[in-house]
Amino acid sequence: MAESTHTSSPHTAGTEQAFPAGDFVSLPYREQRRTARHLNLPGFGPAEQQRLHDARVLVVGAGGLGCPAMQSLASAGVGTIVLYDDDTVDVTNLHRQILFSAEDVGRAKVDAATDALKRIQPDIEVETHQYRLDANNIVEAFRQVDLVIDGSDNFDTKFLVADAAEISGTPLVWTTVLRFAGQISVFNSTASGERGIGLRDLFPEKPSGDSIPDCASAGVLGATTAVMGALAATEAIKWVTGVGQPLLGTVVSYDALTARTQSFRIAPDPSRQPVAALSPRDDTAASTTACAVQSPEASHTTPDQDPGSHPAQAPGNAALHELVRTGKAFTVDVREYHETLLAQPGFIGEQGADEHLAMSALADPAGTLDVASPAVAEAFARHQGTDAVVYCASGVRSQHFVEKYGQVASEYGITLHNLPGGVRG
Template sequence: MDAAGGTTGEAAEQGLPPLVEPVAELSADERALYSRHLLLGAIGDEGQRRLRGASVFVVGAGGLGAPVLLYLAAAGVGSITVVDDDEVDLGNLHRQVIHSVAAVGQPKVESARERLAGLAPGVRVDALHTRLDALNIMALLEGHHLVVDGSDNFATRYLVSDACEIAGIPLIWGTIDRFRAQLAVFWSRPPAPAEPVSLRDLYPSPPPPGSVPSCAEAGVIGALPGTVGSMMAMEAVKLITGAGRPLLGRLVLLDLLEATNRTVTIRPDPSREPVTELPDGSDDASCEVRSPELAEVPTVTAVDLGSELGGRPGAVAPVLVDVRGAGERSIARIDPSVWVPLDTVAEDAADPTGLLGRAAAQGPLVIYCKSGMRSARAAATLAAAGFAGVRSLEGGIDAWIRDVDLSLPGY
């Protein structure tokens, strides 16, 4: 990755040829609907007809997918496929503006399809309420001109990137984190003289599981996915019509809190082996693969923990340790519990007079977080520091809310 100002060749400076052939003509209603596009020299009648002929595959109907879907449909993209296996939750609505309170509990793809039908009735929307995996993704991508990835986990991002690299389909990619975001375009077989660039040229492999907090753990400002998703939709418009200079070979870094942005160049890694096949299908993109040391951490289910906390004759009740952030704890917590944020666990464990040492003197420790990943890391740290009998709450507070205490709010 180089400093801003570099290019991936002449094509990067001059743009790329249009990705999609135009349909024969626009109807009178379409000319009225897209009149502001027709006035733009870079789009015009031909560009709008290319948009009508385009088929775009959108991964996710959440934070990034919401503005992507709204603006692609509003722009007149002829066919959109959206895939997401999640349902609308009340905590989604501050950023996933395609959904509404009335849609809570409904599959996100169905909610999105209903919204787009009212916004752009001439656009075909195929809603797939399913999870992408190595078995289905290649078949699902067939017939689409490009992919926009608005997924929220590393496994799916790398699965989508690898599939696009194999298929030779351009990929518009974005990620969001609190107030910051990244945005790029990848394409394994772009027209010459542009150089092929993949996500793995930028980030060769995913970070270790649990090392990067999700939006559900760290939070995200609602306007951020709106900003980035709109930019992703614009990249799709540029690729489809040939307008402007797409972000192929460039990475945009945004910080809305500081109101800054910068662009750096991405170059292909000559030592990287091209991706030619996906895993055999036994690997599900939804699975969180734990390191061997975390896999050995003892766990307890929410139901069993509830029984232990309820008291059994002669048994010492476990002591709960919450390793989440302050914001998460303010939303929901299991009481009583000791609060030791994950990044302070090792330091506290080394102090015999620390919170953890005092807690361990009262009973066996059970560590919890949101989903069980951070608590497993904390439990492994404590075991290495000499703490005995430490367990991690399997599934975290999510499992506790689902199986034990439905009165607590999820997030």
């Protein structure tokens, strides 16, 4: 384990000894009582509980994965959780981020999480950092802990975290979730005295943003994140205590709809050079907020552009904002109805778009968009002679709409513009 720097100040209360003196444990008495059921487990004794008490576990993100993981870690008796998250609690978080309640909406996640964890385990230390890990601070942060759980929801962060874990030699519990499914594995760059398995042995290159579905548009079952977060905590507990076999070299996939799991082995790529340094451009602040490698939306994109899309002259986001603000363009939201409840672009406001044309309502059973859709024609007829700014969650579906209906729009004197980045654009 990495050298621990945490103090024992909150662990001094209630130090009456309950374990036999020969076990040499220093757990608070109330912590011994609270975790006593662990001691009935085969191979899990006072020494293993003490290892949990002494452990420092870093969690990246208090989201759908990080919240259940931290809840389980605190319940199990982990002594110190180091949490990095710069976000605040939003009402749309509550269906999956189970540390938070409606009363926490608007609060910093690090503060709300600390309060929740201390209600579970009063003696726990929660070291909070309300900013993002980046290429300048992440390696040193990892060197101060025994293990990292990646609870992030985008591949920019996941690759940064995995690379930093490989450089620092810090064990990493990697997990990801999308819709009704999740995956989990454990990476360790110093396993068995050799270069161990890392994320780049599973995914040699970081997927492009266009190939990855946005979490908001793809959706996620809250109970699935709870399952994967609990599995991540279990892997951390196994690693810290030495009980059981961690998922080194194994990826487990979970499908909530069938209640089935599958596992497959991975091995180090002998041709891959170990990660030695982070690029200064590596940063968790990247805009990709995706959950998986392949995007179902990616199949919608085509190399050809309709005349009405004018890709070579596409204005930037600021120019599009100005068109809408000055009334020179109307807005078209092509997301599903439930997505419109999640967020709207800042320059539009909570009132939403001028026209809502959900892509699913425009497609036939095979998924092909109907160029002659009456709904599209009626919407265009209401705004003849003006530009249109089209958006979705990430900019992928809206680009497909622009390509498909650009020619139709031109017949009404309308030029369609895709909003890059979607609601974040």
